[in-house]
Amino acid sequence: MAKHELPKAYDFNATESRIYAMWEKGGYFKPWNDPDLVGFNPAVEPFVITIPPPNVTGELHLGHAMFVSMEDLMVRYNRMKGYSTLWVPGSDHAGIATQLMVERHLLKTEEVTREELGREEFVKRTWDWKRKYGGIISNQIRRLGASCDWGRERFTLDEGLSRAVREAFVRLFEKGLIYRGPRLINWSPGLKTAVSDLEVEYNEEEAALYYFKYMLAGSSSRGGSKTRPESDEFIPVATVRPETILGDTAVAVHPEDERYKKFIGRMVIVPMLGRQIPVISDEYVSREFGTGALKITPGHDPNDYAIAQRHNLPVISVLDEAARINENGGPYQGQDRFECREKLWADMKKAGLVIKTEKYTTTIPRSQRGGEIVEPMISTQWFVKIEPLAQAALAAVKDGRIRIVPERFEKVYYNWLENIKDWCISRQLWWGHRIPIWYCPDGHMTSGRTDPTQCATCGSKEITQDPDVLDTWFSSGLWPFSTLGWPGETPDYKYFYPTSYMETGYDILFFWVARMIMLGLEFTGQAPFHTVYLHGLIRDEHGRKMSKTYGNVIDPLTVMDELGTDALRFTLLVGSTPGNDMNLSVKKVEANRNFANKVWNAGRFVISAISSLEERPGIGNWSPDTEHWTLADSWVWARLRQLLNDVDRLFRTFQYGEAGRQIYEFFWSDFADWYVEIAKGQMQAEETREQTVAILTRILDLSLRLLHPFTPFITEELWGHLRETLLDSPFSKLASDWPEALIVAHWPEPHQLEGWEESKVADFTLIQDIVRSIRN
RNA sequence: GGGCGCAUAGCUCAGUUGGUUAGAGCGCUACUAUCACACAGUAGAGGCCGGGGGUUCGAGUCCCUCUGCGCCCACCA
Numbered sequence: 086m087a088k089h090e091l092p093k094a095y096d097f098n099a100t101e102s103r104i105y106a107m108w109e110k111g112g113y114f115k116p117w118n119d120p121d122l123v124g125f126n127p128a129v130e131p132f133v134i135t136i137p138p139p140n141v142t143g144e145l146h147l148g149h150a151m152f153v154s155m156e157d158l159m160v161r162y163n164r165m166k167g168y169s170t171l172w173v174p175g176s177d178h179a180g181i182a183t184q185l186m187v188e189r190h191l192l193k194t195e196e197v198t199r200e201e202l203g204r205e206e207f208v209k210r211t212w213d214w215k216r217k218y219g220g221i222i223s224n225q226i227r228r229l230g231a232s233c234d235w236g237r238e239r240f241t242l243d244e245g246l247s248r249a250v251r252e253a254f255v256r257l258f259e260k261g262l263i264y265r266g267p268r269l270i271n272w273s274p275g276l277k278t279a280v281s282d283l284e285v286e287y288n289e290e291e292a293a294l295y296y297f298k299y300m301l302a303g304s305s306s307r308g309g310s311k312t313r314p315e316s317d318e319f320i321p322v323a324t325v326r327p328e329t330i331l332g333d334t335a336v337a338v339h340p341e342d343e344r345y346k347k348f349i350g351r352m353v354i355v356p357m358l359g360r361q362i363p364v365i366s367d368e369y370v371s372r373e374f375g376t377g378a379l380k381i382t383p384g385h386d387p388n389d390y391a392i393a394q395r396h397n398l399p400v401i402s403v404l405d406e407a408a409r410i411n412e413n414g415g416p417y418q419g420q421d422r423f424e425c426r427e428k429l430w431a432d433m434k435k436a437g438l439v440i441k442t443e444k445y446t447t448t449i450p451r452s453q454r455g456g457e458i459v460e461p462m463i464s465t466q467w468f469v470k471i472e473p474l475a476q477a478a479l480a481a482v483k484d485g486r487i488r489i490v491p492e493r494f495e496k497v498y499y500n501w502l503e504n505i506k507d508w509c510i511s512r513q514l515w516w517g518h519r520i521p522i523w524y525c526p527d528g529h530m531t532s533g534r535t536d537p538t539q540c541a542t543c544g545s546k547e548i549t550q551d552p553d554v555l556d557t558w559f560s561s562g563l564w565p566f567s568t569l570g571w572p573g574e575t576p577d578y579k580y581f582y583p584t585s586y587m588e589t590g591y592d593i594l595f596f597w598v599a600r601m602i603m604l605g606l607e608f609t610g611q612a613p614f615h616t617v618y619l620h621g622l623i624r625d626e627h628g629r630k631m632s633k634t635y636g637n638v639i640d641p642l643t644v645m646d647e648l649g650t651d652a653l654r655f656t657l658l659v660g661s662t663p664g665n666d667m668n669l670s671v672k673k674v675e676a677n678r679n680f681a682n683k684v685w686n687a688g689r690f691v692i693s694a695i696s697s698l699e700e701r702p703g704i705g706n707w708s709p710d711t712e713h714w715t716l717a718d719s720w721v722w723a724r725l726r727q728l729l730n731d732v733d734r735l736f737r738t739f740q741y742g743e744a745g746r747q748i749y750e751f752f753w754s755d756f757a758d759w760y761v762e763i764a765k766g767q768m769q770a771e772e773t774r775e776q777t778v779a780i781l782t783r784i785l786d787l788s789l790r791l792l793h794p795f796t797p798f799i800t801e802e803l804w805g806h807l808r809e810t811l812l813d814s815p816f817s818k819l820a821s822d823w824p825e826a827l828i829v830a831h832w833p834e835p836h837q838l839e840g841w842e843e844s845k846v847a848d849f850t851l852i853q854d855i856v857r858s859i860r861n
Numbered sequence: 862g863g864g865c866g867c868a869u870a871g872c873u874c875a876g877u878u879g880g881u882u883a884g885a886g887c888g889c890u891a892c893u894a895u896c897a898c899a900c901a902g903u904a905g906a907g908g909c910c911g912g913g914g915g916u917u918c919g920a921g922u923c924c925c926u927c928u929g930c931g932c933c934c935a936c937c938a
Contacts (some may be wrong), residue, residue, distance in 0.1 A: 094900070287935090294938085323938060339937095371937060379938050390937045447938095493865065500864070505862070591933090626873065628931080648900095660874075660886095666867075666932085668873060676886050679900045686898035693897075738877070746875065746885075761897075857904085 091692065091806060095685035097649030098803045105227060108801075113828045114232045116581075117169040132168035133584035134160055135565050135601075135614060136233065140179035141215055141240070142186050145225035146622045147631070147669065148590060151661070153229040154654040155620055156588045158741060160232055163585075163793040165832035171581050172232065173568045175220060175239035179603075180557045181276060181454045184516040187211045204515050211516050215240075225642065230650055230797045237577075239568045242518070248520045249567035250560045251534055253608060258522070258532050262470045263510070265530075269383075269390045270509050272462040274408030274422075275455040279466050281556060282506060285459050285780040287448040294445035295430060297321045297378065298438045299336050302352040302361050320348060321440055323375040324384075327433075328425040328614055330356055331414045332403040335381040337392060339367035342377055356433050358415050365396050367656040384460050401464050405480050422460070450552065463675065467511035467553065473636075474603035475502040481602060481612045489617045490739045490833065491664040493838035494591060508600075510556045517554030524549055562600035565613035572608075584614045591619040591664055618739060619664050623657075626670030644674055651796035652678035658795050661793035664688060680749060681799050684792070687757045688803040691781045692810050694768060698778055704815040711841075715773060718780050720849035721760040724751060724840035725784055726835075732791055733835040748791050752828055756784055759853070782819055787833045801827045 094166075108114060118129050134156050139149055156172065163168040187210060188199050199207050223238065239246055257263040270279045296320035320336055336353050338345035345364070352361040370379045370391060383393030384402040393400055396694075403413045410417040410425045417425045433439050450459045479502045481487045482495055489495045511520060523531045525548050532541075539546050560567070565587075569578040587598060598617055605613030624630055625637040632638065644653050648671075655677040661667040682853035698704070711719060728751045734746035767777040785807060793800040804827040811820035824830055 091897095093898070324905095325938070369937085375938055386936080386938085388938080391936080496864070497933070504935080595934095622932095628873090636904095662875080670873070670887085672887055673873075675900080679886095679898095682900045683898065686901090688897085690897035734876095740877075743875070743877090750885080757898085758902085762902095765897095 091689045093684070093686070093689075095649070095682050095799055097651065097681070097798060101228070101230075101650055101798050104172055104798050104801050105230065107236070108232065108826065108828055111826060112173075113164075113826060114234050115236065116171045117233070118580075119234075124479065129167075129169045131171060131581050131585070132160070132163040132166075133171045133173075133581045133586075133614075135584055135587045136172060136174055139176050139222050139226075140182055141219040141222065142179055142182050143176075143222045145222060145229075145641055147639060147646050147657075149222070149226065150229060150588060150653060151620055151623055153226055153231045154657045155741070156586075157229070157231050157233075157654075157797070158658055158794040159586055159588060159618075161797060161828065162736060162832065164232070164828065165790065165793070165830060167831070171234060171237075172224065172238060173237045174223065174233040174235060175241075175564075175568065176219065177241040177557055177561050178517060180512055180514050180517040180554060181280075182279070183211060183215070185276070185454070185627070186514070187214050189213065199515070207515055216720045222861055228642070228645060228650060230654065232797070241557070241564075245570065246560060246563070246567045247518060247538070249563050249571055250555065251521050252572045253559075253563055253604065254518075254521055254555070255532050255534050256608065258470060262473065263468060264466060265465065265467050265511075267463055267465045268468065268507075268509075269387055269461050269707040270464050270466055271450065271459045272404075272406070272408075272453045272464060273455055273457065274404075275457040276514075277406050279464060279509050279511060280454075280459065281509050281558075282827045284453045285450045286453050287450055287575065289446055290449045292325050292445050292447050292449065294323050294325055294375070294447075295327045295442050296321060296440035297327075297330075297356065297433055298322075298440060299353040299356075299378070299380070300438070301348060312821050313702070318348075320345060321354060321376040322378050322380045324380055325445065326416075327430050328410065328414075328422050329382040329385045329403070330380065330429065331358060331410065331417060331425075332382045332384045332401040333362055333380045334383055334393060334398045335362050335365050335396065335402055336366050337367045337370050337379045337381050338377065339370045339372045342370075342372050345378055356436065356438050357417075357429060361829050363398075365392075367392055367395065367400075379407065384463050390461075390607050392415040400463060400616065404460055404462060405434060408460055431757055433575065466509050467551075467555075468507040468509055471505050471603070473506050474607055475505045477606045478599060478603040480503055481606060485611045487560050487602060487615060487617060490619065492600050492697055494594060494617075494619055494664060498594060498599060502599060506557075510559050511551075512556055513552075517557065520551040520553050520555060522551045524551065538762070545711045556598055558596055561597055562604040562607070565601055565605060582609065582613075583611045586616045586618060588613040588618045588620070590622055592622060594619065621661055621664055621666040624666055626668050626672075628666070628668050639669060639671065643718070644671065648674045649681060649798075651681050651799045655680065655745065655749075655795050656799075659742050659749065661742050663739055670687075680753065683753055683757055683794060684788075684796075684799060685803065687752070687761060688785055688789075688807065690761060691778075691785045692806055693776050694764075694781055695807075695810050695814050695816060698775070698815050700815050704775060713772075713776065714780075715763075715767060716845065716849055716852065717763040717767070718776065718847045719759060719841070721755060721784060722780065723845040724755050725787060726838060726842050727846070728791070729787070729833055729835040730838060745795050748788070752788050762783070779816065779819070782807070783799070786819075789827060790830055790833050793827050793830075797828065804830070 136156055143149070160170050160172045177285040191197050191210060194466040199502050202210065237380050254263065271282065271285050299322050322336060324330065333355055338349065345586055347366045349363050349366045353364055354361055369388065381389045381398065383390045383400040384399055385404065387575065401413050403410055404422060404649065405411045408422045410420045412418055414425065417429060420428060430439065451457065452459050479499060482489060484497060489498060521533055523537055523544055525545035527543055529540050529542035531537045531548060537548065540548055565584050566578065566582055569575065569582050571578050589598065605611065629635065629637060641653060652674050656669065656674045660669065660673060728747060731747055732744045764777045764781055767773040789804045808820050808823050811817055
């Protein structure tokens with residue numbers, strides 16, 4: 086039996102890699118009835134979970150650790166329940182992030198810019214980079230114990246998914262749900278691309294409010310010098326972005342404003358440019374705010390744009406793609422927006438047009454990626470007409486086809502979809518799915534599932550493809566079905582779709598979840614999953630956001646190295662409640678490392694107890710014969726039965742953390758502290774020895790099964806030793822129907838409680854109190 | 862401006878159909894290297910469950926309100 090003389094402490098480093106390899110080799114991560122392996126068996130129900138594909142550029146962080154732990158728990162639980170579980174792993178191409186990273190990399194190593202390389206070569210280099218580094222995140226996810234089917238691993242830019250993207254685009258385009266046109270969009274001058282509304286973050290920042298005079302032009306439209314005011318009258322106006330003055334096409338006042346009413350219909354003179362623009366009236370202007378007069382810059386402000394539409398005002402764009410002043414800015418052409426702000430203001434001061442500046446706190450829109458200030462700009466982009474998709478997505482949650490856990494996020498979801506605006510899906514990048522639209526010299530558009538050779542309208546062979554690529558989320562939004570073979574009617578698609586759970590952090594409810602629902606309903610006619618489980622975000626031990634500048638980042642890889650994957654997983658799973666953020670500290674992980682060690686040693690104790698059993702006739706026929714049990718025996722069995730019930734209820738209601746806590750509590754207090762101690766005595770006596778060992782065995786077995794979704798490595802390791810020891814012992818019958826690995830063992834189903842459990846627990850609690858007072 | 866969350870032991874948090882003396886981890890105090898485990902054991906200190914009001918036989922748990930913190934959404938220059 087030397088084989089099962091286990092070390093005193095759980096050596097997770099030795100266990101983890103060996104066990105993971107064993108699982109993978111054993112094919113346990115594949116669904117039971119993988120259509121490729123054994124054919125399609127509709128009798129076995131599938132359980133499919135959708136993993137958020139992490140960025141290929143990603144380094145494993147706690148957010149990944151969180152969703153991998155949570156999803157692996159769900160998958161392992163359902164696998165043990167007998168479902169044919171499928172978890173498709175993969176990653177998305179993360180257009181902006183990857184392009185930026187590769188750009189920086191090339192500049193550093195080869196001192197070459199993206200533009201110098203050219204599109205084709207740059208994309209090739211990015212693929213090289215992806216092939217070289219894209220696997221890192223996958224391996225880190227393996228380390229977390231993720232039991233996903235690596236044979237089905239996908240990447241949003243791979244052939245199959247690209248086909249799905251193109252099919253999706255063309256279908257929407259043909260249906261008229263995708264259109265192209267000039268609109269006011271958010272422009273990122275640093276990245277030189279449009280970004281969607283969701284990719285802009287608004288933060289309160291200290292800024293300045295600039296007050297200046299809009300001089301009234303003379304009452305008639307006589308010729309002569311336009312730059313010299315012919316009147317001393319002016320309208321005071323305030324702005325936070327003086328450079329946009331260059332693009333003003335009106336000044337608006339409230340129709341009832343006594344101060345300015347008289348100016349309505351007259352012209353004012355744009356400072357330094359001398360253009361004359363009208364004073365208009367609009368109910369939108371609030372009299373109380375600022376000066377009560379509003380400059381209208383339709384080219385660079387969404388509200389102004391809307392007002393301009395109402396009043397048929399011209400739209401002037403004054404910025405180029407790098408946010409420098411363009412030809413419409415007269416003498417300021419070529420200046421950076423911030424440079425122009427200063428220079429223009431200085432010039433206006435000289436011209437006597439400045440009233441004052443004051444400190445002002447306002448919300449500044451910044452790019453989620455680059456961090457620089459985003460400019461609203463008029464630009465020709467591609468959009469998804471989202472209204473009909475949003476309506477369908479709303480209905481799917483409202484009528485219960487999709488359930489969101491925790492429920493309160495349904496309200497957030499409704500609110501967002503009810504106020505949604507068209508989705509800008511084009512990006513001026515090179516890394517991504519290129520828009521499948523071709524133009525001929527006459528400007529006709531031709532779409533194609535395969536590359537067209539001529540214009541569909543005029544037959545011209547001189548066609549060029551649109552240079553833009555699609556928003557990464559457009560492809561991620563197809564993930565639940567594109568990874569299963571859609572648009573093909575593949576066996577995977579037919580059997581596994583629609584999927585079961587969608588699990589992710591609440592921070593990407595809009596980015597990803599809502600879009601998957603919209604696109605899933607549109608293309609497959611079915612909700613892509615029936616349950617959305619949202620976990621919270623991870624913060625440091627005092628609730629602060631983890632950031633590199635603070636230096637409070639916990640690296641999951643380091644934690645796993647030092648304390649073990651099981652300890653990290655258990656901490657993340659047990660420390661969190663659905664939808665709520667959790668504060669993580671290394672101390673908590675240490676505590677759970679200690680728990681793993683406790684499990685290990687209790688297991689060691691039971692295994693050695695089995696090993697020391699002596700053979701005798703009839704010994705193998707142990708059955709739960711409560712008649713001869715001691716109070717302790719009945720009590721621990723009763724507690725286990727209660728636990729099975731509670732865990733079942735908690736799992737069914739998504740309270741995984743609470744379930745883990747109760748298992749922990751049972752294992753450490755009831756089983757290890759009390760029952761094992763009592764068992765030591767009971768094993769001394771001939772008449773109770775064997776039943777005690779049998780109960781120890783049963784409790785350990787069931788506990789390991791319950792713990793397996795939380796801490797897969799240690800439980801698999803220990804259970805393997807337990808199984809082999811048992812099979813080699815007089816109690817071999819106890820393990821006769823066990824499979825070779827815990828990962829595919831049956832989940833302990835709860836039984837109806839019979840009533841005796843409660844009284845045994847009460848009796849034993851009394852004994853515990855007495856024992857405690859004696860010890861005192 | 863709208864919506865949401867949190868406030869429970871020194872710290873970080875559980876406590877989901879309202880039910881007997883409110884729990885855990887860490888920290889703290891005392892004792893224990895005894896043959897599963899010192900990554901441990903035993904015993905213990907520590908809580909007007911944010912304030913106020915209400916419903917109820919009974920409220921940390923439900924309702925109202927106030928205070929403080931945090932988050933999300935939103936076009937006020």
